[in-house]
Amino acid sequence: MDVFAALASPVRRELTALLLDGPQPVNDLASHFAMSRPSVSEHLKVLRDAGLVSEQRSGRQRLYRLEAGPLRELSEWLGPYERFWRERLSDLRELLDEEDDR
Numbered sequence: 001m002d003v004f005a006a007l008a009s010p011v012r013r014e015l016t017a018l019l020l021d022g023p024q025p026v027n028d029l030a031s032h033f034a035m036s037r038p039s040v041s042e043h044l045k046v047l048r049d050a051g052l053v054s055e056q057r058s059g060r061q062r063l064y065r066l067e068a069g070p071l072r073e074l075s076e077w078l079g080p081y082e083r084f085w086r087e088r089l090s091d092l093r094e095l096l097d098e099e100d101d102r
Helices: 010-021 026-030 037-049 068-101
Strands: 053-058 061-066
Touching: 010 026, 010 037, 010 053, 010 061, 026 037, 026 061, 037 053, 037 061
Parallel strands: none
Antiparallel strands: 053 061
């Protein structure tokens, strides 16, 4: 699964946000959702298959860690669109300022 498809789910986006704080076991991650731990594990599998998270065993637990590589690629892809919208918003700001001056 590609990065965009993996991040299409709000649950998976929230999981990546939670992992910004560092590696966490699935039980800690699951405590943030109104769903079962196995359901959260399925979402983590999708993120893992897309390369967005890695899994490391620590005793009986599995720790999940956010991986920067795919996010960097995503950021590079989004860069031109960010510039596009920044320019459009700047144009809108100028138009609104002109309206205020009238």
